[in-house]
Amino acid sequence: MGILEVTNVNKRFGGLQALSNVNLDVGQGTVHAIIGPNGAGKSTLLNVLVGKLIPDTGTVMFNGASVLGRKPYEINQLGISRVFQTPEIFGDLTVFENMLIPCFAKRDGAFRLHALESIASEAALIELAEHMLREVNMIDKRHMTASSLSRGDKRRLEMAMCLVQEPKLLLLDEPTAGMARADTNNTIDLLNQIHDSREITMVIIEHDMHVVFSLAKRITVLAQGTPLVEDTPENIKGHPKVKEAYLGEAAA
Amino acid sequence: MLGLSKKDTTFLLIVIFLTLATPILLQPFPEGSPLAQFNAGYPDLMQRFAIYGIFAIGFNILFGLTGYLSFGHAAFLGVGSYSVVWMYKLLSYNVLPGLILAIITSALFALLIGYVSLRRSGIYFSILTLAFAQMSFNLAYSVLTPLTNGETGLQVYTDDPQVLMSAGAPTSPHLFGIVMNESTKIDVNGWQFTFSNGYYFCAIIAIVVFYLSLRIFRSPFGIMLRAIKTNQTRMSYTGLNARPYTLAAFVISGMYAGLAGGLLAAMDPLAGAERMQWTASGEVVLMTILGGAGTLMGPVLGAGFIKYFENIFSKINDTILHSWFSALPDGLEDAVVFMLHPFIGKGWNLTLGLLFMLVVIFLPGGLIEGGTRIWNLVTGKSRKTRSIVKDSEHQPKPPVHVN
Incomplete structure (x- = not known):
């Protein structure tokens, strides 16, 4: 039995059947890629997986709990982290502050009024954030403003922010889109390293076959909304x- | 010290010193000199600096950190004033119960208004808060007359209960016998310094709330608020719920506004509906942007700047202008005075508007950015040299010269 089970999912937008009878079973600890040509329904499926879209029929179960209709922060609390097509980081904040936020979120939950506490007294969280920055080789850039990072570094930071929360499942939406070849290879190495060291289950939506075949243990091919x-x-x-x-x- | 870093402690000490020395610092010209009219060291104005400083500090916690632009903060100012005057009417002229009530009622108001308004962001949020403030204004002006005394404004009458009033107690606002509108005047070589009880009461409260805002800025909560401004998508996918964070910031800034409104009534035992009007809400936005949104000192500077203009620039009239330019030939004198006429007296708004435009266009970071630039020029740490130093790290090293 898998950690993520998609059963009989259908989604229709007006006259377009975006997903039809999608069944997917992602095993614990595996790297599962979802590929397909443009318009195959990859992004729709991903949005269903994070609860953003509610399918017309079917269920999405993660670790025995349904993800449908949950808010993004609740999805995160179930143990699902998401990496976006364009890196979503806190651009105005420093790299170090970017790393601290997921550490606080993991410890304190969705909301805590820690308005009169000082950051300097949180030695354990600072240690955790610095440790993670060292692991992704960004400790030298800790005082830089995140928006001034290179694209590859932004991606690295975003992944580090997801990983520091020790998610059970990491969703990656075209993690190398728009990257130069060198950055792509760096990202592949990083992801392989993450997978080897932590055994995190990953679901990757990807266009680039080079990336898919370098990472995936299992592949689902989607076409016109059907696997x-x-x-x-x-x-x-x-x-x-x-x-x-x-x-x-x-060609067939 | 006090849970602050060394740098912040120094900063706080400087602020404390400046605040306490204000009656001296704002009195740079001797009495009787032609420039004495530019002195701002009289109690009424200094109290306004401190009170509107508090208002702007609180507004900055919401707008500066989260980026949510509220156009209705004057509502809380008014609620604070009414609370204090009601406590005068029911209990006594001691300001303490009123100020506590002002903070509580404004927090409740902010909770209600924030809960509804924060369902939207951006311009919709601004309009919702503006609508709430205008509703409050109209309620105070007409519908709720029994509670607010309508357009006359709420004030204390001799037949009010004032149950805690003892026989010999002061008949104007006081704090356990320290009367707010009393002051000590000291003359030194032609300079006259006024040390007023009311100003020092406001100043000490202003220092305390400034310290609190400094703590909030440096806290994990402060980082979360800045995170909301930067990227709400990442915020929610990191497992954080932005709504309670923005609501908490809204309530905190509403409490600051309520305290400021309460202090206005503590200095002068009146509360009128016009305090809630949209122009008052707009004023605090101007103060914050003019000084520098998101900076610690900026809003206070902006508040001081605007209040100074309102009180000092508006007092200059044509007669004063004529006396300044009396050295010029008659025709030219009249021409210069004619040209400057629209910018002075009642035209102070025009001058302020022009200055505001200049600041927004050339100093998007507000007066604080201007100050930083001047400081860098003076210390020779210009932006150019800094960026060159920074860049050299990323540039290829020059090839080693081989003979």
């Missing part, structure tokens, strides 16, 4: 149905 095949990367590579979906009927 075509689900298999290991080796089997997916030469699969006729996949070629068909990507290259059109003639």
